[in-house]
Amino acid sequence: MRIGVLLPTNVYFSPYSRVYTDLLDELGVDYDIIYFDKRNLNELAAHRFSASLSSTDGMFKRFLGYYRYSRFLAKVIRKERYDRLIVCGPQIAIFLYPFLKKYYSGKFIMDYRDLSIERWFMPIYRKVLSISSYNMISSPGFKRCLPEGVKYILSHNISHSLLCNALNAPTESISNSWTLTQGKISVLTIGGIRDFEQNAAIMMALANDQRFETSYIGRGEEGADVKLKELAASENIHNVNFSGFYQKHEEPDIIKRATFLNIFYPHKLSHDTALSNRFYSSLIFRKPMITTVHSIQGDYVQDYGVGIAIENTDNLKEELNNFIAHHNIDDYEANRRKLLQSFMKDYETFKKAVTEFSKT
Numbered sequence: 001m002r003i004g005v006l007l008p009t010n011v012y013f014s015p016y017s018r019v020y021t022d023l024l025d026e027l028g029v030d031y032d033i034i035y036f037d038k039r040n041l042n043e044l045a046a047h048r049f050s051a052s053l054s055s056t057d058g059m060f061k062r063f064l065g066y067y068r069y070s071r072f073l074a075k076v077i078r079k080e081r082y083d084r085l086i087v088c089g090p091q092i093a094i095f096l097y098p099f100l101k102k103y104y105s106g107k108f109i110m111d112y113r114d115l116s117i118e119r120w121f122m123p124i125y126r127k128v129l130s131i132s133s134y135n136m137i138s139s140p141g142f143k144r145c146l147p148e149g150v151k152y153i154l155s156h157n158i159s160h161s162l163l164c165n166a167l168n169a170p171t172e173s174i175s176n177s178w179t180l181t182q183g184k185i186s187v188l189t190i191g192g193i194r195d196f197e198q199n200a201a202i203m204m205a206l207a208n209d210q211r212f213e214t215s216y217i218g219r220g221e222e223g224a225d226v227k228l229k230e231l232a233a234s235e236n237i238h239n240v241n242f243s244g245f246y247q248k249h250e251e252p253d254i255i256k257r258a259t260f261l262n263i264f265y266p267h268k269l270s271h272d273t274a275l276s277n278r279f280y281s282s283l284i285f286r287k288p289m290i291t292t293v294h295s296i297q298g299d300y301v302q303d304y305g306v307g308i309a310i311e312n313t314d315n316l317k318e319e320l321n322n323f324i325a326h327h328n329i330d331d332y333e334a335n336r337r338k339l340l341q342s343f344m345k346d347y348e349t350f351k352k353a354v355t356e357f358s359k360t
Contacts, residue, residue, distance in 0.1 A: 001029055001030065001083050001084065001358055001359065002030045002031065002032070002080070002081075002082050002083050002084075003024065003029060003030070003031040003032075003082060003083065003084045003085065003086060003358065004031070004032050004034060004076075004077055004080060004082040004084075004085045004086070005017060005020060005021065005031055005032065005033045005034065005085075005086045005088070006034050006073055006085060006086065006087050006088060006089075006092055007033065007034065007035040007036065007088050007089070008036055008066075008088055008089030008091050008092050008116075009035065009036050009038055009089075010035060010036070010037060010038055010039050010041050010043060011033065011035050011041075011043045011045060012039075012041060012043065013039075014035070014088065015157070015277070016088070016111075016113055016138065016155075016157045017033065017088065018159050019155055019156075019157075019158075019159060019160075019350075020086055020111075020354065021033070022159055022160060022161070023160070023351060023354050023355075024354075024358065027354075027355060027358055027359075029358045031086075032045075032046035032047065032080065032082070033045040033046055033047075034046060034047040034048075034049075034073060034076055035047075035048060035049070036049050036051070036053070036065075036069050037049060037050040037051070038051070038052060038053040038054065038065075039052075040052065047076050049068075049069050049072045049073075051065055051068065051069070053065040062091075062117070063117065066091045066092065066094075066095050066117070067095050069092070069095075070092060070095035070096045070099075073092065073096060074096065074099045077099075077103075083107070084104075084107050084108060084109075084133075084357060084358070085100075085104055085107065085108040085109070086108065086109045086111060087100070087108050087109065087110055087111065087132075088111040088113070089111070089112075089113070089114075089116060090110075090112060090116050090117065090118035090121075090125055090128070091116045091117045091118075093110055093125070093128045094117060094118060094121045094124050094125055094128065097124055097127060097128055100128065100131065101127070101131055105131040106131065106132075106133055107133060108132055108133060109132065109133055109134045109135075109136060109353075109354070109357060110128060110129060110132040110134070110135045110136065111136045111155065112135070112136065112137045112138070112142060112146070113137075113138045113157070113274075114270065114274060115142075115145065115269060115270045115273070115274075119145075122147070125147075126147050129146075129147060129150050130150075133357055134153055134353045134354075134357060135150055135151065135152050135153065136152070136153050136154075136155040136350065136353075137152045137153070137154060137155070138154070138155055138156060138157050138274070138275060139154075139273060139274050139275040139296055140154065140296065141272065141273030141274060141275070141295070141296030142273050142274070144269075144272075144273055145269060145273060153346075153349055153350055153353055154346040154349070154350065155346075155350045156275070156280070156343050156346060156347065157275065157277060157280060158280045158284075158343065160347055160351075162280075162284060163340065163343060163344055163347060165284075166283060166284045166340055167337060167340050167341065167344065169286075179256065179257060179258065179259055180259060183211075184210070184211055184212055184213050184239075184259075185211060185212050185213075185259045185260065185320050185321070185324065186212075186213050186214075186215065186257065186258045186259045186260070187202060187206065187212065187213070187214045187215070187258070187259065187260045187261075187262050187290065187320070188214075188215045188217065188254070188255065188257075188258035188259075188260070188261055188262060188287075189202070189214070189215065189216045189217070189218070189261075189262040190215075190217045190218050190251065190254060190255065190261070190278065190281075191218045191219075191276075191277060191278060192218060192219055192220075193216050193218050193219065193220045193224050193225040193228070194220075194224045195224065195265055195266055195271075196223075196224040196227050196228065197266065198264050198265060198266055199216065199224065199228055199262070199264075200227075200228060200231055201264075201312070201313040202214060202262055202264055202290070202313055202316070203228065203231070203232065203237065203240055204231075204235070204237075204313070205313035205314075205316040205317065206239065206316065206317065207235060207237045207239070207240075208236075208237055208238055208239055209239065209317065210239065211317075211321075212239060212317065212320070213239045213240065213241065214239065214240045214241070214262075215240070215241040215242075215243070215258070216228060216240070216241070216242050216243075217241075217242075217243045217244075217246060217254055218243075218244070218245070218246065219244065219245055220244075225242065225244070228242070229242055251281075252285070255281055255285045255287060256285060258287055259287070259288075259320075259324070260287060260288050260289065260290050260307070260320060261278050261281060261282045261287045261288075261289045261290070261307075262278075262289075262290050263276055263278045263279060263282070263289050263290060263291050263292075263297055264290050264291065264292055264310060264313075265291075265292050265295065265297075266292075267292065267294070267295070271292070271295065272292070272294070272295040272296065273295075273296055274296070275296060275297060275300075276297065279291075279297050279300075282306065282307065283306065283336055283339065283340055286332075286333070286336065288306060288307040288308070288323060288327075288332070289301060289306065289307035289308075290307060290308055290310065290316075290320075291307060291308070291309045291310070292309065292310065292311075293309040293310060293311050294309075294311075295309075297309075300339065304335040304336070304338065304339045305327065305331065305332065305335045306332065306335055306336055306339065307323070308320070308323055
């Protein structure tokens, strides 16, 4: 059995692929990774398609880029003669649909992690879903915008090993989880720094109150980090920190120094339906999160009591203080574990499906 794992972007920006490759390694299944090198990173993999493409490019350029990549994929797949495919991203599947229907009907997994061009090509995407072996989604929120009558299996953006470690973390470390940095409540935004208005609202709500500090650590998207720095300078805000790119191995230590993780997003369909990497980091490191009310992340937070869900930042100081003061940390831990255990059940269902797929 040989499987081709088709990624819609760079390997670095597809950490979810580890959910598959770790399991395929465990099962002893041979596989190749094929990816779209949009950022010219020249990562190690079996096959690489190199062409510059970003989320800020026009729709025509993006469609053309994925079309060209799909032609490359078809050529590679014919050459390698894979028995099965794992197709990550609707933008690949839509352009590959005729090829998939002809050669791989019932022989591929459709993996969906983010809203993409399927919104303009939904009739074709429905056909893709009808000929796949399994349809994986990374968030139950996506069911709001995907075709009904299709069986979807949850495949969370967290590896099995991290999930196990989070569930088995020693209980004696719980009391150290709600960290106050020199007596201050520290609000951390880590990873991709985007959505300027929401991040600015967080920063301004806590500005120059010495009981709080805000930190923005990671890559800026569409200049959001630059605009935040300019705003901080123009408003003479002193209790904010900025740091750019960091190595992945540094992330745990950075998060451990925070009190809350910020996942306050604008109300957009893409944001309201997805579960972010920060959402899982919050649960792994026992850091309460700040989310948007009436989003899938906000719903989890309200159902399990693992943070706060807000509509705006008008009363942010009071809500953060109240959470620390009035939420029992043992209750928080019990709810956190309950949520992670539900994710573990999702993983077992996912594992069973991939195992059957890899051996039939």
